[in-house]
Amino acid sequence: MSAAPDKPRRGAALEIAGLRKSFGDKIVLDGVNIGALPGESLVIIGGSGAGKSVLLKCILGLIPLDTGTILIDGVDMSEAGGDAREEVRNRIGMLFQGGALFDSMNVWRNVTFALTQGRARQSREMRALAVEMLEKVGLEERVADLRPSEISGGMQKRVALARAIAAGPDLIFFDEPTTGLDPIRANKINHLIRGLTTDLGCTAVTITHDMASAKIIGDKVAMLHEGRIVWTGPVDQLDRSGNELVDGFVHGRAS
Incomplete structure (x- = not known):
């Protein structure tokens, strides 16, 4: 295999529709609808227990969804055969929350x-x-x-x-990329991610509760609350979303 290409290229399209996931009687994802255009950087924000990590695991195929579809460049990841699914997975990169390096x-x-x-x-x-x-x-x-x-x-x-x-990769996921870093190092990582994804031309999906990360990395932001997407908009509208839940989260106010 060769290294990442020097010239930007078209990323993968991601489309999630009607995604539901429960564990016993507990509904974690309750009809999630969200997507990212090729080359777009999507940031998903939300508090602890909102369902962010479960959503990411469903997209990556680590846990099965109950209902709904997850399409990557039109391939339904829950229905695709082994070869087709593996081909798509080979186009995906992942930055795990703790780094997950092999000692x-x-x-x-x-x-x-x-x-x-x-x-x-x-x-x-x-x-x-x-x-x-x-x-x-x-x-x-x-x-x-x-x-x-x-x-x-x-x-x-x-x-x-x-x-x-x-x-x-054509599609790359970032799971809480600044966890455990001080503000200076976190800022450097945020700008590094933004620059690299732009240079690669890939689609990026970031899960975070860090508003500094969201504003630097994202083109579009979606807020997940109690298993549902309650707001989606351009990153420059994050501070004036008009949504009480988003405003409370962004500005650290209890709802």
């Missing part, structure tokens, strides 16, 4: 894990690709041979971001 592997093997499945193959080419990706996130080549435990939390987040973009 047993050095940094460059972590970055290229999706391309090698952890196997020792094409080592010279894979290391060169990893170094290229690390440079894109502002890390020096020397970091490539270190273990995750030997670098700071902010650097680990950058390594995880390098891994997420290594295969040149």
Whole structure:
């Protein structure tokens, strides 16, 4: 596989319609309708327990949905056969909340894990690709041979971001990308994500409760509340949404 392309390209379209998910008697997602256009950056905000993480797991196919559809470039991920589903999944990148780096592997093997499945193959080419990706996130080549435990939390987040973009995804998900970072490092990660997704031309979906992240990363923002999307709009309307739930969340006021 080759590195992410140098020129922007068309991202994948995401469309979610009527998505419902319950665990026993508890309804977590109650008819979610949301989408992202190719190349668009969608940010989903909401408080703890709103259903953000469950929504992300449903989109990624980690848990089955009860009803509804999740279309990626027109492919229904709940109905597609194994080959079609795997083809779409190969076009997806993911930045996990905690980074989820493998402590047993050095940094460059972590970055290229999706391309090698952890196997020792094409080592010279894979290391060169990893170094290229690390440079894109502002890390020096020397970091490539270190273990995750030997670098700071902010650097680990950058390594995880390098891994997420290594295969040149058309669609990339960010799960609380600034969790555990101080405001200065968080701001750098936000701007880095924004720049990289723009350069790649990919579609981005970010789950966050951090308003600074939402305003920097997003083109469009949707608020999830008690399992439903209660507001969707351009990021520049976030501070004047006209929705009491959104205003309360954005400005930290109890509803």
